[in-house]
Amino acid sequence: MVDFAGWSMPVQYASIIEEHLATRTAAGMFDVSHMGRLDVTGSASRDWLESLLTRRVADLDVGRCRYTLVTTEDAGVTILDDALVGRVVDAADGTPQMTLVVNASNRDRVVAWLRGRLPATGVVLVDRTTETAMIAVQGPAAVGIVCSLCADADAARIGGLGNYRCTSATVAGIPAAVSRTGYTGEDGVELVVPGPHAVAVWEALLAAGGPRGLRTCGLGARDTLRLEAGMPLYGHELTANADPFALGLGLAVNLESPQGTVRTFPGAAALRRMRDEPARRVRVGLAGVSRRAAREGAAVLRPGDAAAVGVVTSGSFSPSLGHAVAMALVDREAAVSDAPLEVAVREAREAVRVTSLPFYRRTNPRK
DSSP: OEEETTEEEOSOSSOHHHHHHHHHHSEEEEEOTTSEEEEEESTTHHHHHHTTBSSOOTTOOTTEEEEEEEEEOTTSOEEEEEEEEEEEOOOTTOOOEEEEEEOGGGHHHHHHHHHTTOOSSSOEEEEOGGGEEEEEEESTTHHHHHHTTSOHHHHHHHHTOOTTBEEEEEETTEEEEEESOOSSSSOEEEEEEEGGGHHHHHHHHHHHHGGGTEEEEOHHHHHHHHHHTTOOOBTTTBOTTOOTTTTTOGGGOOOBOTTSOBOOOTTHHHHHHHHHSOOSEEEEEEEESSSOOOOTTOEEEOTTOOSEEEEEEEEEEETTTTEEEEEEEEEGGGOOTTOEEEEEETTEEEEEEEEOSOSOOOSSOOO
16 A cells, blocks of 8 residues: 555555456456546536636537546646546536546646636536545456446446446446546446445445456556556656647647637647647657566667667556557657667666557457
8 A cells, every 4th residue: 555646545456467467358446536526517517618628528418528638828838637527417407517537646736726717607616536436447347247236227328338428327236427438448437436335336346246357456557557558647648748749649639619610728829839830759659578667767769879869758567468568758750660769777778669559459449
């Protein structure tokens, strides 16, 4: 157990590799209650978020989620966090009901920034993080395990969810918000349940999933899984001053509306310049030959050359592939598919090759 953004979090329950491989082949269960969960409601909630987030919200249908960035106009643009914005079932009077899921380490500043921009009327922002719990069940058997704890109608609704869709259901007798989302590259769902019932839901999932190969997983496996899936992590690939287009995150930045009109949100002008003036370095994958992994901050070099052409942002041994992998920011002229490079590992240099992301892609992905 370690302190993580003020939360006591498990790094591992047993073996990180065993937890990782269980998620790839059966199911892994993660306590992700440290993630910030915010409710944004009121007649103006959708329009308000549209004016603040990099991703379009005005055309977000009920039951859908989108990946977005939260930005300010400090120094042109500053990325406060990446987040998921969702629209749950509207209120009886048609009032939009919106949600935001943010990173634990950025939650306080994101909440403070949003509250500082609340209009006088029409929007209510409530931080539900400490009164709810969030459980991620990921892997090829994950959805079946969750559905086994639901009545037929709820099981059918969860089973029929597409990627980045959300619904409500009763799981193990407890009301839950369910989304077909995750941070592992696998199929699966994330459940938000009332805090007092979290242990009961967790234990019911463990009892139902244990015979099907489900393992409880900690931060260690969560990190190796997201790295194999090529997913950025705030503070590593994604930083306050990062260029999202150079990171391959242009999908999270909608600078125009569906009708082609220019969107305005904090930092939009600076992001438009970034899009139109490509950065010197871009994010790539690096596949190693050995098991020796480069870590964050390690230099990326051309063979036989002492001058760095990039820097590693995340690196680890890949349990699924059997060799080291890393994500790095490298000079564009070095970001050529299959190009040989080297990374600094302690006092040595390890051979790697540039590869596309993700390193791992599951078969039969859902849409």
